[in-house]
Amino acid sequence: MKSRQNKITWIGDIVGIISAIIIFIVPFIFMLLNSLKNRKEANLLTLLLPTEIEWENYKTIFEHNNGQILVAFRNSILLAFFSVIGLIIVSSMAGYVLQRRKNKVTGFVNLLILSGLMMPPAILPTIWVLQRMNIYRTLFSMIFIEIALQIPFTIMLYRGFVASIPTELEESGYIDGCNKWQLFGKIVFPLLKPITATVTILNAVTVFNDFTHPLYFLPGKENVTVQLTLYNFMGKYSSSFNLLFANVIVITIPMLVLFIFFNRRIIDGMVAGAVKG
Numbered sequence: 001m002k003s004r005q006n007k008i009t010w011i012g013d014i015v016g017i018i019s020a021i022i023i024f025i026v027p028f029i030f031m032l033l034n035s036l037k038n039r040k041e042a043n044l045l046t047l048l049l050p051t052e053i054e055w056e057n058y059k060t061i062f063e064h065n066n067g068q069i070l071v072a073f074r075n076s077i078l079l080a081f082f083s084v085i086g087l088i089i090v091s092s093m094a095g096y097v098l099q100r101r102k103n104k105v106t107g108f109v110n111l112l113i114l115s116g117l118m119m120p121p122a123i124l125p126t127i128w129v130l131q132r133m134n135i136y137r138t139l140f141s142m143i144f145i146e147i148a149l150q151i152p153f154t155i156m157l158y159r160g161f162v163a164s165i166p167t168e169l170e171e172s173g174y175i176d177g178c179n180k181w182q183l184f185g186k187i188v189f190p191l192l193k194p195i196t197a198t199v200t201i202l203n204a205v206t207v208f209n210d211f212t213h214p215l216y217f218l219p220g221k222e223n224v225t226v227q228l229t230l231y232n233f234m235g236k237y238s239s240s241f242n243l244l245f246a247n248v249i250v251i252t253i254p255m256l257v258l259f260i261f262f263n264r265r266i267i268d269g270m271v272a273g274a275v276k277g
Contacts, residue, residue, distance in 0.1 A: 035246035042242035057246040064232055064243075065221075069250070072226045078139060079214075079225065080207040083146040084200050087154050090147065091199070092192055095158025096184060100167075116152035121145075123216050130217065142218045146207045154199050161195040162188070201262045205255045226251040 034042040035057055037050040061069055098106050098113075126145070130136035165188065173183045211227035218225065229251070233244040 031245040031248055034241055035249050037242050039240050039242050042245065043239070045241065054242065057242050058250065061229075061232075061243055061247045061250060068221070068224060068232070069226070069229050069247070071222070072224045072229045073251075075139065075223060076208050076225045076227075079142055079146065080204045082143045083150070083207045084203050086143065086147045087150055087203055088196055088199060091151060091154035091158050092189060092196070093184065094151075095155045095160075096162050096188055098155065099159045099162040100170075113152045113155055117156075121149060121213070127217065137218060137220055137223060139218070139223065142214060142223075145213060145217055146210065149213065150203050150206060154203065157195055157199055158192065161192060165191050197262065201258060205259060208255050 030047055033047060033049065034045065036053045036055070038052070038054055041048075041050060098110055127136060130141050133141075135141040169187055169191075170183055173187045178186065209227060210225070211230075214223070214225045214228060229247055230244060233240045233247060
């Protein structure tokens with residue numbers, strides 16, 4: 001019986017590895033190979049090796065539009081950084097309050113948060129509001145939009161993790177004379193370090209790789225983000241797939257490296273928050 005279970009586990013591991021290779025590794029190799037081809041070969045979209053390696057493709061994308069990709073990296077990094085900071089501050093406090101207080105108000109707020117996970121953003125009304133506030137097409141407004149979009153999921157992560165923190169620690173803080181702000185800042189928030197790491201990485205990757213929302217809410221060449229630079233090499237009548245794939249590789253590597261190095265922290269934070277809730 002035990003040997004049969006080991007065999008099933010072994011087969012499951014093999015299937016999982018093969019699936020991961022097909023889903024993740026093969027597309028990456030496909031993009032990498034085509035990014036090193038000339039335009040004619042790349043437009044055939046094959047997995048064949050390039051007849052001659054074209055490193056100039058990477059130089060071209062950095063020089064295109066007077067180095068627009070560098071401006072895009074700056075915008076995306078600023079957007080991701082400030083969005084993550086805002087999410088940590090707001091969601092950690094909200095998740096703590098919603099977990100510790102059990103009444104009709106918090107129950108209604110929890111329902112609103114769950115609905116935020118299911119309801120899509122209203123594009124035109126949001127643009128209308130931003131225009132009336134004179135902050136449309138600004139990085140400032142885009143940061144708040146990203147925070148609003150990611151708040152429901154982030155609060156749920158914090159709320160689940162707070163459930164694993166013993167209330168006795170907070171009671172000890174009250175006995176020592178801590179007020180509510182000191183209790184959260186000096187006792188509770190330091191204990192949220194594992195889930196904060198998870199929240200940081202997940203939201204940084206999500207915001208950095210966001211394509212749709214900057215397209216609607218942050219138009220303009222000076223506001224371009226890394227995902228929108230893909231339009232530079234796509235045309236109505238012709239496309240340069242060698243440059244397009246080179247661009248994809250360049251903008252993928254930073255978040256890919258971040259995810260690989262901190263993958264264990266993501267899992268640890270989410271598992272710790274699933275102990276009880």
